[in-house]
Amino acid sequence: MAATPTPLRTSLPRSIARILLGAILLAAGTVHLTVARSEFAAQVPSWFPLPTDVVVVGSGIVEILLGAALILLLRYRVLVGWIVAAFFIAIFPGNIAQYVEGVDAFGLDTDRARLIRLFFQPLLVLWALWSTGAWRDRRLLRSSGEHQRH
8 A cells, every 4th residue: 555645845825824714714613603693694595405503503613623624634734625615615605695685794784795705705715725735736635545545
């Protein structure tokens, strides 16, 4: 069995960006579960099939876990980067629903403000991929899966 390839080291700016993103996710997850539950509830689409509070609590827990993983799981940095990027994509429909349904939350009380916010979600995806080196080191993730199968 071949050893799992080690991702290339990341630069100090990437490391700082990864830790900062992790801290932001930890904070967001914490406020999901505490002081901003109603604000986050406003972002759950009306058509979503689960109870709103379950979605808010569940996404808060996921954010805490992802934030901790970004900071602590350096060996799995590439995989975590892809998972965080996928999470940001998965929650994007909530941001779209907030715009389409005209729901006020987090100071986004105009259609213009809600629309502008939509353009920041792709930046979060890019932040996750860049700061973890996930895009740069994507071949290593693929080859580690091939090594595990052999």
